[in-house]
Amino acid sequence: MLPEARGSWIKDAALLVEDGTITYVGPREGLDMRGFDIVDLGNVAVIPGxxxxxxxxxxxxxxxxxxxxxxxxxxxxxWRIEAKMDQEVIYHGSLLGVAEQIRSGITSFVDFYNVEPMLRALRYLDLHVRAVLTLAFMDRVEYMAEESWRRLRSIGEYTSMVREWDGGRLDLALGPHAPYSCSPEMLRDLAEASAKLKLRVHTHLSETEEDVAKVREESGMTPAAYLETLGLLNERLIAAHGVHLTDDEISLMGKRGASVVHCPRSNSRLGTGVARIREMMDAGVNVALGTDGPASSDSLDAFEEMRLMVYLQRARLGSPSAIGASDALHAMTLGSARAAGLDDVGALRPGLRADFVALDLGSIHMRPAWDLTTNVVMSAGRADVRYVYVEGRPAVEEGRVLLRGVEEAIASADEFRDLFRDVENTVH
Known part of the structure; x- marks a missing residue:
């Protein structure tokens, strides 16, 4: 068992859980487990969700x-497709996406899409995850302009709805899509709402050179400096991508306590570049990991993101020690938890939620284990996820997702694709 990404493994370990909360992590030998239901997970490596x-x-x-x-x-x-997607379609997509994340060992997430369908999906799945749901704003994108201003006027109602939904397990983030797709007026209003309601701000930052050029042309500043003038660059900022941040921006973000979410597969697939993660870590920027969406990364797979994070930084810097496996695992656990403002997940310690993953150690590609953390990050995959527990309840057992509605969500995916064939044919 590995209680924390940069910690030491405990052999022959036990984890005690009461009411969804961890009460003990340590050696099993000599532990009095009378009165507990005992579950032996077998030959597995247990890590934080x-x-x-x-x-x-x-x-x-x-x-x-x-x-x-x-x-x-x-x-x-x-965006042409999304403009035609109603709440029912998004609900089914949310079901499918949540189930895929659980299968990958992802037990908490920050989602950037429509709030109401995701709430409905989590209720239907009966899944008590810790999650931050992002209310999206794009007043410079035609199909979202009017809706963005309506949402801005309703932030208080959205905040209450999300925070009261599942016993405080969920929170709301404000999601200006990007500095170039929102007006300065909207960004200022969102900064004020974030400060007043203590909400995270979740945005796409400096993903491409074109993004940077748009902001520079309009404001005369780099994107991070622009956010600073609007009151958005602080410890509540979740900045996805950050591929083209300058040295000054990286330094500024480190000083302000902002988080950058590295999405290596999406950036690679879309050819946007490689973020300078080593430099961000050295500057004190909190580095998290994200999958982005399956439309740009192909799957919601935590293992693939961790592995590519390591490979790309080593290749970019020409150094096999640029970052280690434990750095990637930290980014996918405690780094991401910090970015999201979730202080009860990301590690296995007494008082934290019992969200954990058990990986099969019997797979041929997992043996031998000279360094088990390296094996987990560099060799394992979601096919090795044998068990997933969310708040002490099994969500994956013997590799099978236990959530209801998963088969229906899979079956409906092609049906929804066919509904939008006419739209797809108009955008070639």
Missing amino acids: FVNAHAHAAMSLLRGYGDGLPLHAWLERI
């Missing part, structure tokens, strides 16, 4: 769409 700091779960319905396009051409096509 992953925290996905940037996801678009409902975009599971757009998996594989627009491959080969650069980001902004891809977005234009995506």
Whole structure:
């Protein structure tokens, strides 16, 4: 068992859980377990549940769409489809996306899509995850302009609804899509609401050179400096991507306590570049990991993100020691938990939620284990996820997702794809 990403493994370990909360982590020998229901998970490596700091779960319905396009051409096509997606479609996409994350060992997440369908999906799945749901704003995108201002006027109601939904397990974040897709007026209003209600602000920052150029042309500043002038650059900021941040921006973000969510597969697939993660870590920026959406990363797979994070930084810097496996695991657990403001997940310690993953150690690609943390990050995959527990309850058992509605969500995916074939055919 590995209580924390950068910690030491405990052999022949026990984990005691009462009412969904961890009460003991340590050696099993000599432990008095009378009165407890005992579950022997077998020959497994137990690690904290992953925290996905940037996801678009409902975009599971757009998996594989627009491959080969650069980001902004891809977005234009995506937005044409999304403008036709109603709440029912998004609900089914949310079901599919949440189930896929659970299968990958992701037990907490920060989602950037529609709030109401995700709430409905979590209720139907009877899944008591810790999650931050992002209320999206894009007043410079035609189909979202009017809705963005309506949402701005209703932030208080959305905040109460989400925070009261499942016993305080969920929180709301404010999601200006990007500095270039929101007006300065909207960004200022969101900064005020964030400060007043203590809400995270979740945005896409400096994902492409084109993004940076748009902000520079309008404001005369780099994107991070622009957010600073608007009151958005602080410890509540969750900045996805950060591929083209300058040295000064990285230093500023470190000083302000902001988080950058690295999405290596999405950035690679869309050809946007490689974020300078080593430099961010050295500057004190909190680095988290995210899968982005399946439309740009192909799957909601924590293992693939961790592995590629390590490979890309080592290749970029020409150094096999640029970052280690434990750095990637930390980013996918405690780093992401910090970004999301979730202080009861990301590690296995008494008082924290019993969210954990058990990986099969019997797989041929997991042996031998000279360094088990390296094996987990560099060799394991979601097929090795044997058990997943969310708040002490099994969500995956013997590799099978126990959540209801999963088969129906899978079956409906192709039906929804066919509904939008006419839209897809108009955007070539």
